[in-house]
Amino acid sequence: MEGYISLGYGDLGLAALLVLTDAGISLALQLGMHRQLLLSAVRMVVQLFLMGLVLTTLFTVVSPAWTALAIVVMLGFAGREATARQERRLTGWWGLGLGTGAVTLAAMLVTVLALTTALRPDPWYDPRYAVPLLGMILGNTMTGVSLGLNSLSSGLVQRRAAVEARLMLGHDRRSACAPVIRQSLRNALLPIVNLMSATGVVSIPGMMTGQILGGVPPVEAAKYQVMILFLIAGGVGIGAVAAVFGGVYRLTDRRHRLRLDRLAVLKD
Amino acid sequence: MLDVDELCRPGLAPVSFTLAAGDCLAVRGPSGAGKTLLLRALADLDPSHGRVTWQGRERNTMSGPEWRRLVGYLPAEPGWWAETVGGHFRDWPTLIPLLTRLGLPADADRWPITRPSTGERMRLALIRALEVAPEVLLLDEPTAALDAASVSLVEQVIAERRAAGLTVIWITHDAAQGERVARRRLVVEAGQTRVEEIV
Numbered sequence: 001m002e003g004y005i006s007l008g009y010g011d012l013g014l015a016a017l018l019v020l021t022d023a024g025i026s027l028a029l030q031l032g033m034h035r036q037l038l039l040s041a042v043r044m045v046v047q048l049f050l051m052g053l054v055l056t057t058l059f060t061v062v063s064p065a066w067t068a069l070a071i072v073v074m075l076g077f078a079g080r081e082a083t084a085r086q087e088r089r090l091t092g093w094w095g096l097g098l099g100t101g102a103v104t105l106a107a108m109l110v111t112v113l114a115l116t117t118a119l120r121p122d123p124w125y126d127p128r129y130a131v132p133l134l135g136m137i138l139g140n141t142m143t144g145v146s147l148g149l150n151s152l153s154s155g156l157v158q159r160r161a162a163v164e165a166r167l168m169l170g171h172d173r174r175s176a177c178a179p180v181i182r183q184s185l186r187n188a189l190l191p192i193v194n195l196m197s198a199t200g201v202v203s204i205p206g207m208m209t210g211q212i213l214g215g216v217p218p219v220e221a222a223k224y225q226v227m228i229l230f231l232i233a234g235g236v237g238i239g240a241v242a243a244v245f246g247g248v249y250r251l252t253d254r255r256h257r258l259r260l261d262r263l264a265v266l267k268d
Numbered sequence: 269m270l271d272v273d274e275l276c277r278p279g280l281a282p283v284s285f286t287l288a289a290g291d292c293l294a295v296r297g298p299s300g301a302g303k304t305l306l307l308r309a310l311a312d313l314d315p316s317h318g319r320v321t322w323q324g325r326e327r328n329t330m331s332g333p334e335w336r337r338l339v340g341y342l343p344a345e346p347g348w349w350a351e352t353v354g355g356h357f358r359d360w361p362t363l364i365p366l367l368t369r370l371g372l373p374a375d376a377d378r379w380p381i382t383r384p385s386t387g388e389r390m391r392l393a394l395i396r397a398l399e400v401a402p403e404v405l406l407l408d409e410p411t412a413a414l415d416a417a418s419v420s421l422v423e424q425v426i427a428e429r430r431a432a433g434l435t436v437i438w439i440t441h442d443a444a445q446g447e448r449v450a451r452r453r454l455v456v457e458a459g460q461t462r463v464e465e466i467v
Contacts, residue, residue: 162349167336168343170333255312257312
């Protein structure tokens, strides 16, 4: 390709030094994150190279079964990642189930909406559209769900006395938890607000740049990017609401009691 | 009448007693024996077993919030959710006579919630609990942080409410206070509970 600068493995190794620097910072300042940093970097490398292979295969076979399998695997990992780094996790199946459920519901709704109305590829499940689209929506939705659930559980623990004070006065669980619910949803939605405000000025979207470099007219490329960001905003909103309200449902009971005994003890 | 029959929960020995409307039961026992757990179970803030009936109505026949509007609870460390004092009350102006009696200024509703002292918060929380007009009130050491004058004001206010029919369960470490406010006491000890007459 004309003007294409190929990266050598030596170049990657040089850039990897930056991750090692992060790990060094973690060690020096006792952040306890060096293992996480290095593991996630190794995972990222393996996952991206595998994804390259998987995508090439999916795009050539265009099979509904293989596309569905890829999507199920992506959703499973998104659910796991959304709950993996929670400070306090819901006990039992709820821990993994709520995060995965919320991510799946939101990302699938938004992706199917886009595929059946705006994009309409033929066939509609064409992996060239379905998989990258889901991937872009899923990442942000996962972050929203994760932030929402994390603020909910830590908010209810920290503000337990305030929540129970309202319950004692005869408020129902929705009204007693309302301040914590609002804060959790705000925290979940803040990154997408930042993302939309900064896009095009601070952050230059990779997909759009790629399209322009590939010869797509700038306005067409911008339309795609706008579409994607709207879809992401929808996915984050739906996912966060599902996760936070599901979490409130689980952390209270039918007699409108706060049930923090359904949170796993904080691991340190 | 409040009828408590074999109320059980983890951390507390089974409790049974009856209490006539307008009567007061003092609760005494060493720290950690489960006195607060008992009040939380009575207010239905934690899961518990056993029958609790007020004026012939079994607790489980009504919703949690309905029950808690009948059976108010003032914890030892009350919680606050709003930025200002006034944000915790439904109708501040109607409460001014009671606030003044308990030594609180009429404009305290504009205070930020960080301003009142521990003793002031306790009295504010008492007024907040009374504003809902509960028929039973569960008190967890409501006067522990108060000076002698405020203690007797709080006791007077509760005594008046009792004369008007309020039923009270009152945790106190002060034996003399227990004798002043109640004729019977519930002794909560690790492994057992018993009701005795105060002589």
